[in-house]
Structure formats: structure tokens, C-alpha cells
Amino acid sequence: MHPIIIFSYKMDFSQNNLFGYIEDLQELTIIERPVRRSLKTPEEIERLTVDEELNDIERAVYLLSSGQDIQGTSVVASLPVLMRQNPAETLRRVLPKVREVLPVAGVEMQLTAAVSLLTILQEESISIHTYSHSFLPIILQNLEHRDAGVSNAWLETLLAAIEALPKETIRHEILNPLVSKAQLSQTLQSRLVSCKILGKLANKFEAHIVKREILPLVKSLCQDVEYEVRSCMCRQLELISQGIGTELTKNVVLPELVELARDESSSVRLAAFETLVNLLEMFDADDRSQTVLPLVKSFCEKSFKADESILVSLSYHLGKLCNGLYGIFTPEQHLRFLEFYKKLCTLGLEQENGHNDNQVQLQTLEQEKKYISVRKNCAYNLPAMMVFVDPKNFNLELYSTFFCLCHDPEVPVRHTVAIGFYEVAKLLNTDVYVIHKELVALLQDESLEVLDALIGHLPEILELLSTGGEGGGSDSKLLNFPELIPALTRAEQRAATSLKWRTHEKLLQKYACLPHVISSDQIYYRFLHRMLTIIMTNNVLPVQKAAARTLCVYLRYNRKQEQRHEVIQKLIEQLGQGKSYWNRLRFLDTCEFIIELFSKSFFCEYFFLPVLELTHDPVANVRMKLCYLLPKVKSTLKVPTNKHLMQQLEMCVRKLLCEEKDKDVLSIVKKMVLELDRMETSLDAFQKRFYENDLLDQQKEREEQLLFELEQLEKEKQQNEGRSTSMSDKMYEKKRRDSKTAATLAKTIPMSVSGNSSAASSSKEVKKSKLVRSQSFSSQALHSKYSNIDKCASKSSSGYSSVSSVGKGSMFSFTDDSFRTRPSNSSGATTFSSTSSLPSSSRNTNNSVDHKSNGSKESHSRKEKQEVQLLELRKEWIYTKDRWGQHG
Numbered sequence: 001m002h003p004i005i006i007f008s009y010k011m012d013f014s015q016n017n018l019f020g021y022i023e024d025l026q027e028l029t030i031i032e033r034p035v036r037r038s039l040k041t042p043e044e045i046e047r048l049t050v051d052e053e054l055n056d057i058e059r060a061v062y063l064l065s066s067g068q069d070i071q072g073t074s075v076v077a078s079l080p081v082l083m084r085q086n087p088a089e090t091l092r093r094v095l096p097k098v099r100e101v102l103p104v105a106g107v108e109m110q111l112t113a114a115v116s117l118l119t120i121l122q123e124e125s126i127s128i129h130t131y132s133h134s135f136l137p138i139i140l141q142n143l144e145h146r147d148a149g150v151s152n153a154w155l156e157t158l159l160a161a162i163e164a165l166p167k168e169t170i171r172h173e174i175l176n177p178l179v180s181k182a183q184l185s186q187t188l189q190s191r192l193v194s195c196k197i198l199g200k201l202a203n204k205f206e207a208h209i210v211k212r213e214i215l216p217l218v219k220s221l222c223q224d225v226e227y228e229v230r231s232c233m234c235r236q237l238e239l240i241s242q243g244i245g246t247e248l249t250k251n252v253v254l255p256e257l258v259e260l261a262r263d264e265s266s267s268v269r270l271a272a273f274e275t276l277v278n279l280l281e282m283f284d285a286d287d288r289s290q291t292v293l294p295l296v297k298s299f300c301e302k303s304f305k306a307d308e309s310i311l312v313s314l315s316y317h318l319g320k321l322c323n324g325l326y327g328i329f330t331p332e333q334h335l336r337f338l339e340f341y342k343k344l345c346t347l348g349l350e351q352e353n354g355h356n357d358n359q360v361q362l363q364t365l366e367q368e369k370k371y372i373s374v375r376k377n378c379a380y381n382l383p384a385m386m387v388f389v390d391p392k393n394f395n396l397e398l399y400s401t402f403f404c405l406c407h408d409p410e411v412p413v414r415h416t417v418a419i420g421f422y423e424v425a426k427l428l429n430t431d432v433y434v435i436h437k438e439l440v441a442l443l444q445d446e447s448l449e450v451l452d453a454l455i456g457h458l459p460e461i462l463e464l465l466s467t468g469g470e471g472g473g474s475d476s477k478l479l480n481f482p483e484l485i486p487a488l489t490r491a492e493q494r495a496a497t498s499l500k501w502r503t504h505e506k507l508l509q510k511y512a513c514l515p516h517v518i519s520s521d522q523i524y525y526r527f528l529h530r531m532l533t534i535i536m537t538n539n540v541l542p543v544q545k546a547a548a549r550t551l552c553v554y555l556r557y558n559r560k561q562e563q564r565h566e567v568i569q570k571l572i573e574q575l576g577q578g579k580s581y582w583n584r585l586r587f588l589d590t591c592e593f594i595i596e597l598f599s600k601s602f603f604c605e606y607f608f609l610p611v612l613e614l615t616h617d618p619v620a621n622v623r624m625k626l627c628y629l630l631p632k633v634k635s636t637l638k639v640p641t642n643k644h645l646m647q648q649l650e651m652c653v654r655k656l657l658c659e660e661k662d663k664d665v666l667s668i669v670k671k672m673v674l675e676l677d678r679m680e681t682s683l684d685a686f687q688k689r690f691y692e693n694d695l696l697d698q699q700k701e702r703e704e705q706l707l708f709e710l711e712q713l714e715k716e717k718q719q720n721e722g723r724s725t726s727m728s729d730k731m732y733e734k735k736r737r738d739s740k741t742a743a744t745l746a747k748t749i750p751m752s753v754s755g756n757s758s759a760a761s762s763s764k765e766v767k768k769s770k771l772v773r774s775q776s777f778s779s780q781a782l783h784s785k786y787s788n789i790d791k792c793a794s795k796s797s798s799g800y801s802s803v804s805s806v807g808k809g810s811m812f813s814f815t816d817d818s819f820r821t822r823p824s825n826s827s828g829a830t831t832f833s834s835t836s837s838l839p840s841s842s843r844n845t846n847n848s849v850d851h852k853s854n855g856s857k858e859s860h861s862r863k864e865k866q867e868v869q870l871l872e873l874r875k876e877w878i879y880t881k882d883r884w885g886q887h888g
Contacts, residue, residue: 056082057089064097072101073109079116083125091126091134099138107147113138114153121161132169136161140173144190155193159200170204175213182217184225191229195221199236202243210244215252222256227265234260234271238278249282254291261295266309273299273310277317280324289328296321300340312370315344315377319384326388338397341385345378345401347371349409372410379405379416383423391427395434406438411447418442418450422457425464432464436481439465443487451491452503459513466517485518489526501540508534508546515557524563528554532570535586536578545589552593559707568606576610581619588614588625592632599700600636608633608645615652620662627656627668631675 054062060082063071076098082090102113117135120126126134139158145151162170174197180186182194198217202210218240221233237257241249257279260272276292283292303311322337329337348371382402389397402424405417421442425432439461442454465481492511495504508531514523531551535544551567558564575587591607611633614626630653637646653673660666 057086057093060090060094061097064094064101069106069109072105073112076109076112076116079113080119080123080125083120084123087126091130095134102138102142107150110142110145110147110150111153113142114150114157118157118160121157121164128164128166131161132165132173136165136169136173140177143193144187146189148189151189151193155196159196162197162200162204167204170201175201179217182221188226188228191221191224191226192232195229195232195236198233199239202240205243207244207248210240211248211252214240215244215248219252219256222260227263227268230260230263231265231268231271234268234275237275241279241282246282249279250284250287253279254283254287258291258295261299269299270310270313274313274317277321277324280321285328288325293325293328293333296325300337311344312373312377315374316380318344318378319381319388322388323384338385338389341378341381342401344374346404347374349375349404372412375405375408375410375413376416379408379413380420382417383420383427386424386427391429391431394428394431399434402435403438406441411449414442414445414447414450415453418445418453419456421454422461425461429464430468432468433480436465436484440481440483440487443484443491448495448498448500448503451495452500452506455503455507455510458510459516462513462517485522485526488514489530492530496534496538501543505540505542505546508543508550512550512553515554520557520559520563523554524558524560528558528567532567532574535590536574536583544586548586548590549593552590552597555594556597557707559711561708561711572607572610576614581617581622584614584617584619584622585625588622588629592629595632595636597700599697599704600638601701602704603636604642604645608636609648612648612652615656620665623656623660623662624665624668627665627672630672631679634676634679 056078060075060078063075075094079090079094079098082094098113102110105113117139120135121131139154139161142154143151143158145154158174162174165174178194178197178201181190182198184191186194194217198214198221202214205214218233218237221229224230224233234257237253241253244252257272257276260268261276263269263272273295276295280288280292299310299314303314318337318341322341326334348368382398382405386394386398394402402417405413408414408417421435421439424435428434439454442450445451445454465484488511492504492507495507498504511527514527528551531547531554534547535551538544538547555564555567558567571587571590575583575590578584578587588611591603591611594607595603611626611629614622617623617626630649634646634649636642637649639646653669653676656665656669657673660669
């Protein structure tokens with residue numbers, strides 16, 4: 001019973017479910033029907049079959065005569081090929097058939113024919129005279145096709161032909177018929193086509209012919225009853241003005257533009273405004289101030305009130321407009337246009353009071369899109385507006401606007417700001433530091449599109465920030481912007497966690513510029529190990545290669561030998577000897593970049609043998625990739641210096657030839673052996689054949705040697721600075737103790753010396769206390785002096801002897817009797833044995849100071865030489881780094 005129950009539970013054959021199954025089956029049959037219908041019947045197959053013995057011309061004639069539309073379209077598409085192979089027969093037999101078919105052909109064949117005729121014109125397979133005789137009538141015949149797309153395709157072909165056709169042909173075949181085609185009695189499509197042809201013809205004839213035969217038609221079409229024709233003709237006025245010159249433009253075109261700018265149709269007004277902006281350079285100051293400026297002010301006033309349709313175009317052309325009218329602006333007008341631009345930059349955003357611009361009526365979706373477009377155009381025009389206000393006034397006039405655009409809630413606006421960020425930074429020049437916070441904000445933007453737009457010019461932006469806009473040649477770093485380096489690391493991490501690997505690859509490639517703008521230690525601790533991690537863990541091959549190349553650039557410019565050795569060791573152990581064959585493949589990619597960026601000797605010293613060890617790799621793909629790399633590996637060798645490495649290479653190649661079991665690897669090895677045999681090994685001496693490569697390699701070696709010399713010199717400088725610092729600390733302590741002793745003695749001597757006889761009757765406790773204090777001072781001074789002498793003894797023997805003489809017979813070597821008073825009945829002063837020694841002690845002290853000052857002068861001169869040498873090395877290093885950084 002249980003199996004029956006289970007079966008009934010799984011399959012329900014009730015009436016409702018049966019109907020469901022039947023419906024599903026019917027759907028399946030419906031799906032299959034088109035497949036059956038697509039099969040051709042024997043009659044259709046017979047009709048589509050063509051005799052294989054027919055040549056190309058005969059087959060084309062046959063298909064155009066009795067074939068189907070798709071076959072005829074194929075013949076029309078092959079017209080350029082037929083014209084190249086057999087132009088005479090094609091013109092004689094195929095082209096007449098094409099002329100017969102096209103009037104009744106479908107849209108697809110018409111579009112194909114327009115493209116084919118344009119291709120024949122561009123390839124110049126026949127003379128222009130033959131083309132105008134054979135193909136121009138076909139173009140003119142189909143120019144007014146009822147389908148707008150087909151008509152535009154034929155029009156593009158005709159406009160391209162006008163560039164190449166002779167003037168007489170244009171005049172008789174195109175211009176003369178155009179007079180009737182432009183009349184009001186013709187169709188709308190015919191008049192629109194006439195407008196575009198007139199714009200093209202204006203540059204083909206002299207000014208007097210244009211004035212007599214073309215300008216009357218232009219005026220007529222500018223006054224057409226259809227707004228589409230007026231708008232189309234208005235957009236052609238720019239081309240016509242270029243053909244007729246400044247004078248006729250002022251007298252004929254400008255009045256038409258003024259009238260069209262007041263047209264009842266918004267599309268016509270928009271066309272007039274854009275044409276007016278594009279023709280600003282052709283108008284003089286009077287025309288700009290008396291005619292153009294009032295029109296522009298009128299457009300600006302109406303854009304917010306009655307004519308929002310022009311707002312997007314106005315925001316797009318505002319930068320060009322303001323700079324074109326700059327010379328005629330009054331200060332009030334200048335400020336007015338600047339405020340208008342600022343207002344457009346925040347259009348549609350919430351104001352400070354928390355309400356929208358349109359407080360009564362909610363913004364529609366269309367309005368929001370329009371406002372976003374306006375702010376995006378404002379971001380595009382920011383560099384032009386900076387020129388308008390002068391970059392020196394950026395902080396005062398435009399910084400707040402720039403801040404708002406960088407933090408705009410819409411991605412397209414921030415994306416446009418990121419694209420133009422480099423232009424802004426370039427204009428700011430030495431004041432570029434003002435916008436570093438905005439750079440950090442865009443680097444941390446939530447949209448990767450913004451980051452992708454910003455990193456296009458990231459190396460140039462960082463260089464401007466690091467040098468302060470003063471150009472290259474300086475070794476300044478981004479030390480004044482500590483938040484920038486974390487922003488760069490976070491930007492890379494965000495790109496790494498996204499699915500947009502192309503952005504990540506581009507970012508890693510641009511990060512190769514960092515050695516030119518930040519210090520070697522910062523790169524080592526913040527970026528270099530990250531590149532190694534990406535190589536080992538990322539799954540996208542282009543990203544891994546970009547990280548490998550950038551790591552090699554970092555290694556090249558690293559200025560500490562210990563760090564370089566550590567990175568090289570990690571590359572060999574974790575990549576070259578890694579457990580994953582994928583890591584070993586990436587090691588070979590890294591070696592290829594090292595051959596490109598480093599000198600030959602560098603590669604031979606560190607990477608040559610680890611690369612050859614991969615000939616024993618158990619994975620065939622690794623051995624195969626190694627075989628492809630062998631010619632580049634051999635190119636790093638020099639004879640006779642690297643003779644032993646050459647023997648190692650030959651031994652590995654022989655081993656591959658003899659022991660390789662994989663047939664694919666073996667075939668590649670054989671090819672590479674032939675290529676290796678053809679290669680010529682470079683010698684240690686310069687050769688004419690390899691002069692450029694040898695010179696480049698020599699310069700790379702010089703750069704690597706510079707790094708080593710810089711490191712050694714900086715170490716010596718640090719040691720000397722540490723030694724001089726400790727010496728100065730000791731000298732300062734000695735002077736402090738000496739001054740303290742002298743001050744104490746000055747207080748003690750007057751108390752122990754008395755000029756009258758009453759001093760002899762003083763108490764014994766006082767004498768003992770004085771004696772004890774004098775002895776303590778004497779012992780302190782003596783200990784201080786001799787301790788300093790012992791410390792300075794290693795400096796110079798002469799200085800030691802002079803100072804030791806001072807210590808033996810100077811003011812600090814007092815006896816006990818020196819402080820005892822001699823009882824006498826006379827009122828004479830108490831005599832001291834030290835009074836006669838005071839001057840001599842001062843002379844001896846001065847002598848010791850002279851010796852020390854001479855020693856300090858010598859050390860100072862030595863430091864100056866080291867500083868000069870270090871500065872010269874740094875200059876040479878920066879010069880070579882900048883020069884080779886362009887190659888890297």
C-alpha cells in the first residue's frame with residue numbers, strides 16, 4: 001500500500017492537473033513551430049542554389065536579376081570588392097542592375113547601398129570623374145527616400161562626395177537643382193535636405209558666388225513656415241559664416257540670428273543661441289556689446305522663468321560665453337554672470353533652509369534629470385570659469401562651488417568633476433594645495449566610475465601636489481598631506497573588492513608614479529607588500545601583471561639595500577619557489593618586467609639562476625612559459641663577464657631537449673633553440689650594432705649605482721650628525737657646569753676675603769665651613785674638567801695636552817692654604833696663591849677653545865663637502881629617475 005500512496009502523492013492525475021499538463025505540451029509545440037517553418041522546401045533550395053562555375057560578376061548579375069532580397073543585399077555589400085577586382089565589368093554589367101533594383105528595394109538594401117557607395121569613394125578605387133558620372137545620379141535619385149533613416153544615409157554619402165567633387169560638377173548637378181528643391185512647394189524632407197547641403201556648399205565656392213546664389217536660399221529657409229526647417233537652417237549658419245567671411249556674417253547672418261533668437265519655437269531659439277556662441281570670435285567688440293550681450297542676458301533671465309528648455313544648453317556653453325564676452329563686461333556684469341554660474345551649480349539641491357528651490361510644486365523626474373544635466377555641465381565648465389575669474393581668486397570666488405560639485409549627490413556630476421580635476425589643478429599651479437581635500441574625497445568616492453575618471457590623470461595631479469606646481473626637478477614629497485596616502489591605499493582596496501577589474505588594473509598601472517611623489521619608505525611600508533599580495537592572491541591575470549610591473553618599479557626606486565634584498569628574497573621564495581604553479585608563472589612575468597626595467601647585471605646577479613631552476617618544474621605550462629622567456633634571458637648576458645652563466649643556460653637548454661617528455665613543450669624548445677642560435681651575444685665593450693641597447697643598459701647601471709652611493713652617503717651623514725650631536729651635548733653640559741662653578745666661586749671669595757683685622761677673630765666653625773665648601777668646589781671643578789678631557793682625548797692629542805696643562809696649574813687647583821688668612825697687625829689684604837694664576841688660567845682656557853674651534857671647523861668643512869656631494873647625487877638621481885620614469 002505504501003508505494004501506491006507515494007505514487008499518488010507525486011503524480012496527481014486529477015482533471016485540473018491533466019489540463020495543466022496538456023497546456024504545457026501545447027506550449028512546447030508552439031515553440032517548435034518556428035523551427036519547422038524555418039526549414040526550406042526543395043523548391044526554395046533550388047531557387048537559392050547558384051551555379052558554382054559562375055565568376056563573381058556573373059553571379060552578381062544573376063542574383064540581382066532573379067535572386068531574393070537577401071541575395072541582392074549581399075551583392076550590393078560586395079560592390080567595393082568588385083570595384084577593386086574588376087571595375088570595368090562592374091560598372092558595365094553590375095551597376096545597371098543595381099540601378100534597377102534600388103527604387104523597389106527594402107530599407108536594408110538601401111542602407112547597404114549608401115554605405116557601399118561611400119566606401120568606394122573613400123577607397124578611391126576609381127577616378128572622381130568616373131564616380132560622379134556613375135554613382136552620383138544613384139545618390140541623388142535616392143536622396144529623398146520616404147524613410148528618414150535611408151534619406152539621412154544617402155545624405156551623408158552626398159556630403160562626403162561634395163568634398164571630393166569638382167566645382168563645376170557640384171554647380172550643375174547639385175546647386176542648380178537645389179534652387180527648386182528649397183522652395184516652399186517642396187516636401188518637408190526635401191527642404192531639410194536642402195538646408196544641410198547649403199551648409200556644405202558654402203565652403204566650396206567664392207564669397208561672391210555664395211552671396212549671389214546661396215545666401216538668398218538661406219534667408220528663405222530661415223523664414224520657412226515649419227520650425228524644423230528654421231532650426232535646421234539656423235544650425236547651418238555657422239558653416240555658412242565660415243565660407244562668406246566676417247563682413248557678410250555681420251551684415252547678413254547676425255540679423256537672421258537675432259530674429260531667430262526671438263522665434264516662437266523653443267528649438268529654434270536654442271539653435272540660434274548655440275550658433276551665436278559658436279560665432280562669437282567672428283564678431284567685433286561693438287557687435288558683442290550692442291547685439292550679443294543683450295541677447296545673452298535675455299536668455300539667462302528667461303531660462304529660470306519661462307524658457308527652461310534652454311537651461312541645459314546655457315549651462316553647457318556658459319564657460320565659452322563668459323570668456324568670449326570677457327572684454328566687454330563691466331564689474332557688475334562680471335559678478336552677475338559669476339553668481340548665475342554659482343546658482344546653476346546648486347540647481348535642484350536642497351538649500352540651507354532645508355527646502356527645495358520649487359517649494360510649491362514637487363520636482364518631476366524630468367526636471368530632476370534636467371537639473372542633473374545642468375550641474376554636470378557646470379562641472380564641465382569649471383576650468384573655463386576659473387579662467388574667467390582668474391585662478392588667483394579661486395579660493396575666494398569658486399572654492400565653495402568646487403566643494404559642492406565634488407560632493408554632489410549625483411554620480412554623473414562627480415564623474416565630470418573627476419575628469420576635469422587635473423585641469424583645475426594645473427590652473428591653480430602653486431596654489432594646488434587648496435584642493436587636496438577634494439582629491440581625497442574623490443579618491444574615497446563610493447562610485448568606482450568617479451575613481452576611474454580621476455585616475456586617468458592621477459600621476460600628473462600627484463606630481464603637481466608634490467612639487468607645489470613648480471614643475472619637476474625637485475625632491476619634495478607629499479609630506480604636507482598625510483591623509484592622501486591612506487586615501488590612495490583605500491582606493492586600491494575598494495577597487496580590488498569590486499567586480500570592475502579593469503579599474504583595478506588601471507589604478508595599479510597609475511600607482512607606478514608613486515616613487516616620484518612619495519618617499520621610498522612610505523612606498524615600502526604602504527604599497528610594495530600590497531603589490532606582492534595582489535600578485536599571489538588575485539584571480540585576474542591583467543591585474544596580477546599590472547601589480548607585478550608596479551612592484552618592479554617600486555623595487556627599482558627603493559633607496560635601501562636591505563629592503564631591496566628582502567623584496568628580492570620574497571619574490572624568489574614565494575613566487576619562484578612557491579607551491580602553486582600559478583605563482584611560478586607570475587614569477588616569470590615579474591622577471592620579464594625586471595629585464596625591461598633593470599640593468600642586465602642586476603638581473604644576472606639576482607634572478608638568472610632562479611629562472612633557470614624552473615626548467616625542472618613539474619608543470620608543463622611553467623616550462624613552456626620559461627622557454628618563451630629564454631631569448632630575453634640570454635639577451636642579459638655579456639661575454640666574457642657572464643661566461644659561466646652562459647654555460648648554465650646552454651646546459652639547461654640541452655637538458656630540456658634531451659629529457660623533455662611533453663610534446664608541446666618540446667616543440668617550443670626546438671623553436672627557441674633556433675632563435676637562441678640566431679641571437680648574437682653582446683660583449684662587455686660597446687658595439688655599433690647594440691649601441692642603443694648598451695647605452696640604455698649603462699644608464700640603468702648608473703642609476704642603480706647612484707642608489708647605492710646615495711644610501712652610503714646618507715648613512716655617513718646620519719652617523720656624523722649623531723656624533724656631532726653627542727659632542728655638542730657634552731660640550732653644553734661642560735659649559736653649564738663651568739658656569740655654575742664660576743658663579744659659586746664668585747659668591748665664596750668675597751665671604752672668605754676681608755680687608756680688616758677683625759676677620760682673624762672669626763669663629764672656627766665659619767672657617768671650617770668655608771674650607772669644606774672650597775674643597776668641594778675644587779673637587780667638582782677638577783672632576784668636571786678631567787672628565788671632559790678624557791671624553792675629548794680621542795679627538796686630537798694636541799688639544800688634550802693643552803687642556804691637561806690647564807687642569808694641572810689653573811684656577812681649579814687650589815691648596816688648603818690658599819683659603820687661610822695670615823694673621824697680621826697691619827691692615828693689609830689677605831694674599832692668595834691663586835690671584836697670580838687667574839690670568840694665566842684664562843689664557844690657557846682660550847688656547848683650548850681655539851684648538852676645539854679648529855677641530856669643529858674641520859668637521860664642519862667635512863660636513864659641507866658631504867652635503868654638497870649628497871646634493872649632487874640627489875640631483876643626478878632625480879634627473880635620471882624623471883627621465884627613465886617616462887620610459888617606465
